[in-house]
Amino acid sequence: MSASPQPHETHELGLAQPITLADIAREAGTSPSTASRALSGRGYVSPAARDRLLAVADRLGYVPNASARTLKRRSSRVIGVVVSDLGNQFYARLAAGIEQTLREADYQMMVLGDNSEGDEELDGARTFLAMRAPGVIMTPVSSDAGELLRSQGVAVVEVDRRLTEGCDAVVIDNEAGARAATEHLLSLGHTRIALLGVDTEWTTDAGRLAGYRAALAAARLPADDRLIVRIPVHVDADERIEALLRDERPTAIFAANNQLAERAWRLIRRRGLHLPGDLSLVAFDDVPWMQMVDPGLTVVEQPTLELGRCAAKLLLQRLESPSLPPAVECLQPHLLVRGSTAMLVR
Amino acid sequence: MSASPQPHETHELGLAQPITLADIAREAGTSPSTASRALSGRGYVSPAARDRLLAVADRLGYVPNASARTLKRRSSRVIGVVVSDLGNQFYARLAAGIEQTLREADYQMMVLGDNSEGDEELDGARTFLAMRAPGVIMTPVSSDAGELLRSQGVAVVEVDRRLTEGCDAVVIDNEAGARAATEHLLSLGHTRIALLGVDTEWTTDAGRLAGYRAALAAARLPADDRLIVRIPVHVDADERIEALLRDERPTAIFAANNQLAERAWRLIRRRGLHLPGDLSLVAFDDVPWMQMVDPGLTVVEQPTLELGRCAAKLLLQRLESPSLPPAVECLQPHLLVRGSTAMLVR
DNA sequence: CAAAGGTGTGAGATCGTTACCACACTACCG
DNA sequence: CGGTAGTGTGGTAACGATCTCACACCTTTG
Numbered sequence: 001m002s003a004s005p006q007p008h009e010t011h012e013l014g015l016a017q018p019i020t021l022a023d024i025a026r027e028a029g030t031s032p033s034t035a036s037r038a039l040s041g042r043g044y045v046s047p048a049a050r051d052r053l054l055a056v057a058d059r060l061g062y063v064p065n066a067s068a069r070t071l072k073r074r075s076s077r078v079i080g081v082v083v084s085d086l087g088n089q090f091y092a093r094l095a096a097g098i099e100q101t102l103r104e105a106d107y108q109m110m111v112l113g114d115n116s117e118g119d120e121e122l123d124g125a126r127t128f129l130a131m132r133a134p135g136v137i138m139t140p141v142s143s144d145a146g147e148l149l150r151s152q153g154v155a156v157v158e159v160d161r162r163l164t165e166g167c168d169a170v171v172i173d174n175e176a177g178a179r180a181a182t183e184h185l186l187s188l189g190h191t192r193i194a195l196l197g198v199d200t201e202w203t204t205d206a207g208r209l210a211g212y213r214a215a216l217a218a219a220r221l222p223a224d225d226r227l228i229v230r231i232p233v234h235v236d237a238d239e240r241i242e243a244l245l246r247d248e249r250p251t252a253i254f255a256a257n258n259q260l261a262e263r264a265w266r267l268i269r270r271r272g273l274h275l276p277g278d279l280s281l282v283a284f285d286d287v288p289w290m291q292m293v294d295p296g297l298t299v300v301e302q303p304t305l306e307l308g309r310c311a312a313k314l315l316l317q318r319l320e321s322p323s324l325p326p327a328v329e330c331l332q333p334h335l336l337v338r339g340s341t342a343m344l345v346r
Numbered sequence: 347m348s349a350s351p352q353p354h355e356t357h358e359l360g361l362a363q364p365i366t367l368a369d370i371a372r373e374a375g376t377s378p379s380t381a382s383r384a385l386s387g388r389g390y391v392s393p394a395a396r397d398r399l400l401a402v403a404d405r406l407g408y409v410p411n412a413s414a415r416t417l418k419r420r421s422s423r424v425i426g427v428v429v430s431d432l433g434n435q436f437y438a439r440l441a442a443g444i445e446q447t448l449r450e451a452d453y454q455m456m457v458l459g460d461n462s463e464g465d466e467e468l469d470g471a472r473t474f475l476a477m478r479a480p481g482v483i484m485t486p487v488s489s490d491a492g493e494l495l496r497s498q499g500v501a502v503v504e505v506d507r508r509l510t511e512g513c514d515a516v517v518i519d520n521e522a523g524a525r526a527a528t529e530h531l532l533s534l535g536h537t538r539i540a541l542l543g544v545d546t547e548w549t550t551d552a553g554r555l556a557g558y559r560a561a562l563a564a565a566r567l568p569a570d571d572r573l574i575v576r577i578p579v580h581v582d583a584d585e586r587i588e589a590l591l592r593d594e595r596p597t598a599i600f601a602a603n604n605q606l607a608e609r610a611w612r613l614i615r616r617r618g619l620h621l622p623g624d625l626s627l628v629a630f631d632d633v634p635w636m637q638m639v640d641p642g643l644t645v646v647e648q649p650t651l652e653l654g655r656c657a658a659k660l661l662l663q664r665l666e667s668p669s670l671p672p673a674v675e676c677l678q679p680h681l682l683v684r685g686s687t688a689m690l691v692r
Numbered sequence: 693c694a695a696a697g698g699t700g701t702g703a704g705a706t707c708g709t710t711a712c713c714a715c716a717c718t719a720c721c722g
Numbered sequence: 723c724g725g726t727a728g729t730g731t732g733g734t735a736a737c738g739a740t741c742t743c744a745c746a747c748c749t750t751t752g
Contacts, residue, residue, distance in 0.1 A: 018475070018498060020738055031702045036740055043741085044700055061494075066476040067416035068738035071707050076413070087442055089435075096433055099459075108473060110456050113445075127454060129364070130412040148407075152364060265638070289635040292611070366708055377732040382710060389711085390730055414708035417737045 019062045028056045039064065070132050079315065080128035081111045082121055082138035082145070089287045090258055090304060091139070094159065097308020098137055105316050116233045118142040125149050135315045140164065155318045159311040162203045162328065168318055170311045170329045174204050174284075177300040177333035178211025178254070181282045184298070184335055185252045186219050189344035190280060192227065194250040196241065196260045199230035208256040208284060237263045245271055251344050252280035258287045261297065276342035286336060295339025302333045365408045374402045385410065416478050425661065426474035427457045428467055428484040428491070435633045436604055436650060437485070440505065443654020444483055451662050462579045464488040471495050481661045486510065501664045505657040508549045508674065514664055516657045516675045520550050520630075523646040523679035524557025527600050527628045530644070530681055532565050535690035536598040536626060538573065540590055542583075542610060543602035545576035554602040554630060583609045591617055591625075597690050598626035604633045607643065622688035632682060641685025648679045 025035035030049055037043040038053040039062070045053075056062075070076040079102055083091040091113075099109045112127065114120035118141050125145035128136050135155035140146055140163040146156045147164065158169040185193050195212045198205045209228070216223050227250055231237045241264050244250065255261035261283035265275075273279055275295055283290060283299045290297035310329055318324065371381035376395055383389040384399040385408070391399075402408075416422040425448055429437040437459075445455045458473065460466035464487050471491035474482050481501035486492055486509040492502045493510065504515040531539050541558045544551045555574070562569050573596055577583045587610050590596065601607035607629035611621075619625055621641055629636060629645045636643035656675055664670065 016497060016499070018738095021740095022738075032739080033702055033704095033741080034700085037701095040740080046700060049700085063472050063475045065417070065478070065738050067413040067422070067478060068707090069740080070413035071411070071417055071709090072738080072740045074707070087438065092433065092438055108456075108458075110454075112454075126409055129409045132411070132413060151362060153362070289638050292635050292639050294640055364708095367710095368708075378709080379711085379732055379734095380730085383731095386710080392730060395730085411708050414737090415710080417739090418708080418710045420737070 018065070019060045020065070021062075024053060024057050024060065024062055027060070028052045074132060075134045076132045077106065078108045078110050078128075078131055078133050079312075080124065080131070080133045080136040080138075081109055082114055082124040082136065083111065084114065084116045084139050084141070086111065086113045088259065090285055090302075093304040094139075094308040094311075097305040097310075098159075098312045099308075100305075101309045101312035101316070105312075107316075114141055116141050118144060121145045122148065129154065134319055137311050137315055155315055155322065157311050157315045157318070159307060160204060166326050168314050168326050168328070170307055170314060170331065171203060172302050172307065172333050173330050174207025174333075175211035175214065177284060177302070177335075178208040178256070179215045180211075180333075180335040181254050181284065181298075181300050182212045182215035183218075184337065185254065185280060185282065185341065186215060186221075188252075188280065188341060190250075190252040191221055192224070192248075192250040193252045193254060194227040194229060194244055195254050195256065196237075196244075196264060197228075197230050197256040198260070199232045205230075205256060212254060231260070238267060241267050242271075245273070249279070252282070252341070255281065255283045258283060258285040258290075261285075261290070261299075265293070265297070275340045280341040280344075282341055284333075291338070298338045298341040299336050300333045301336045303331050307331060364411070365406045366411070367408075370399060370403050370406065370408055373406070374399045420478060421480045422478045423452065424454045424456050424474075424477055424479050425658075426470065426477070426479040426482040426484075427455055428460055428470040428482065429457065430460065430462045430485050430487070432457065432459045434605065436631055436648075439650040440485075440654040440657075443651040443656075444505075444658045445654075446651075447655045447658035447662070451658075453662075460487055462487050464490060467491045468494065475500065480665055483657050483661055501661055501668065503657050503661045503664070505653060506550060512672050514660050514672050514674070516653055516660060516677065517549060518648050518653065518679050519676050520553025520679075521557035521560065523630060523648070523681075524554040524600070524602070525561045526557075526679075526681040527630065527644075527646050528558045528561035529564075530683065531598045531600065531626060531628060531687060532561060532567075534598075534626065534687060536596075537567055538570070538594075538596040539598045539600060540573040540575060540596040541600050541602065542587065542590075542606045543574075543576050544606070545578045551576075551602060558600060577606070584613060587613050588617075591619070595625070598628070598687070601627065601629045604629060604631040604636075607631075607636070607645075611639070611643070621686045626687040626690075628687055630679075637684070644684045644687040645682050646679045647682045649677050653677060 021035050022032050025032045034045060034049060035053050038045045038050045039057055081095055081098055083095060085091055095111050102109050112124040114124055121141045122145050125148050129152055133154065136149055137157045137159055139160045140158050143164045146167060149156050156167055158164060158167050160171060162169040162171050182193060195209065197209055213223055229240050229244055231240055237260055245267060253264055255264050264281060268279060275281055281297060283297050286299040286301040290299055314327060367381050368378050371378045380391060380395060381399050384391045384396045385403055427441055427444055429441060431437055441457050448455050458470040460470055467487045468491050471494050475498055482495055483503045483505055485506045486504050489510045492513060495502050502513055504510060504513050506517060508515040508517050528539060541555065543555055559569055575586050575590055577586055583606055591613060599610055601610050610627060614625060621627055627643060629643050632645040632647040636645055660673060
């Protein structure tokens with residue numbers, strides 16, 4: 001083996017170091033300045049020189065060094081996105097919507113997940129600060145991250161939840177959605193309606209709780225605190241839900257997000273209860289499985305993709321005109337009745 | 347309004363420009379070099395100076411400029427990930443696994459979706475090249491992107507599919523999984539077993555087809571080409587599946603991925619057919635809804651999270667020792683029998 | 693014919709960080 | 723006491739792209 005002559009492998013041996021603007025300029029017989037103007041499309045270049053430079057760049061497979069560009073321009077084309085949990089289809093879809101719109105405007109998206117943890121969110125903010133992202137979209141956990149970013153001149157849009165006063169935001173009309181869900185249950189004759197929610201100060205949960213209460217109040221029904229189950233973030237919901245199903249079981253449950261709905265659904269099934277005969281169930285947020293199970297879940301459907309798109313649009317707008325007054329968009333959810341809710345029979 | 351005196355808002359007016367190393371150095375009375383050594387933790391610094399610098403940095407909220415660092419070091423801490431479709435829970439989970447492992451090693455992950463399009467994949471590669479990502483993990487569509495990256499000295503790991511010879515890769519034993527699924531159906535007495543797969547040259551589909559064929563061959567059954575339905579990428583599968591369900595319906599279907607399984611499942615239901623009475627169904631890849639529907643789907647479960655983790659580990663290893671021979675890891679799937687498959691009754 | 697204006701180019705400084713190198717200082721050894 | 727070794731520091735030149743400026747060349751016009 002060592003005796004066999006080594007074949008020429010000139011193009012393989014070195015980790016061919018990247019082509020730079022200077023290389024292009026040299027090859028095309030211009031200065032780096034001109035090359036920069038031609039390839040970035042800013043400033044005067046004669047058509048002849050431009051074509052020549054473009055051709056050379058193409059031939060050599062030139063890829064501009066993003067770090068150098070960002071360093072010089074003091075701003076990158078990467079928009080940061082921080083969501084609670086990428087594994088949750090709601091957030092995944094949200095991110096997809098954001099990506100769509102950003103891509104059209106020729107921005108990149110970088111997604112990070114905090115786990116609904118203020119610390120991780122702050123880390124994320126610092127990451128984007130370090131990358132000189134011009135803007136960040138997030139489902140905020142605490143307002144620290146947003147404030148840090150904004151203090152450094154980074155545009156911030158809050159999506160789904162609204163935490164920081166004076167910040168652009170896109171939200172769902174949670175109260176209306178929750179009211180619709182609750183009214184639907186009331187109209188079916190239910191009076192013992194449980195609310196399954198997350199125990200936070202977030203506008204989502206607060207809004208959904210408010211909508212639930214409003215519907216009950218409008219029906220002149222007292223809200224029974226034992227039926228309002230609020231589970232802290234990061235706490236396993238199963239125990240609380242089981243207790244709810246065991247003791248003085250309500251005739252209907254309104255689950256305020258897709259995860260709680262899934263937990264509830266599984267426990268209902270495990271207990272051998274039947275939807276909607278033994279119990280009615282409504283979920284806030286529609287995800288694919290809810291349509292596939294039998295009976296399908298009645299849900300408050302959110303325009304999730306649109307939520308993301310809208311947030312991205314708002315961000316782009318803010319980047320263009322930083323001095324505009326803060327905008328808050330509110331999208332309407334709507335009730336989609338499937339088979340998991342039915343008339344109360346006694 | 348215009349008459350009211352403007353209050354001092356010194357800290358609000360300017361988009362407070364970021365703190366730099368030089369600022370820290372000046373404040374702490376050292377040179378930038380020393381500050382750099384202290385804050386990046388490379389090279390000699392006296393404990394006294396280090397503490398002082400760290401304190402100042404902390405006080406001023408210093409965030410290192412990632413672009414400058416990347417430019418100088420000629421390599422960033424961002425690992426690129428390109429997957430086919432982030433909306434698909436399989437890829438989402440894969441990315442989650444990758445992220446977990448990378449985070450532990452203090453790398454960031456940037457995910458991009460090509461839509462199983464070679465062009466978009468190549469764009470992604472160029473993006474990561476521009477960002478000077480030291481490594482990229484991808485579910486390859488064509489080998490162009492990987493080759494481009496590797497030619498520039500970027501470490502590449504292929505995951506799920508294997509396309510490029512001499513490239514690190516982590517895959518599932520598709521053939522074994524498909525064989526297990528098919529043998530399971532055969533053992534239930536099925537002989538007219540359809541295969542629903544994607545029409546590509548990818549190792550996933552090729553392996554699953556091979557496993558299917560191998561099982562049939564071992565049972566001395568001829569493979570009926572009309573039962574092998576291979577749908578090109580980006581083509582709607584519904585028509586082909588409907589045709590399959592209509593004409594000379596097979597008694598069992600093996601769907602080679604979660605999406606085809608979902609399409610098939612929906613069409614089976616729409617047609618009013620019952621699982622497993624009228625038809626048995628097995629899916630390759632287990633996703634949540636398959637356990638929630640009734641009957642639950644029999645599946646070939648893949649260690650998806652582990653697949654991602656393993657790919658990330660391989661990449662980290664490669665970054666550490668670039669000259670190691672290429673490694674290919676193969677993980678085992680396993681059959682999980684639920685209710686969608688049953689003994690054939692005639 | 694001088695002045696004014698457009699067109700196209702290149703020199704050179706700069707963005708913020710790092711790394712190489714030289715240097716200064718102390719300490720210890722033969 | 724000269725010499726080697728270890729500590730700790732700062733000067734300076736990069737990394738690659740951009741951008742301001744000055745300048746050179748053409749027209750056009752009062």
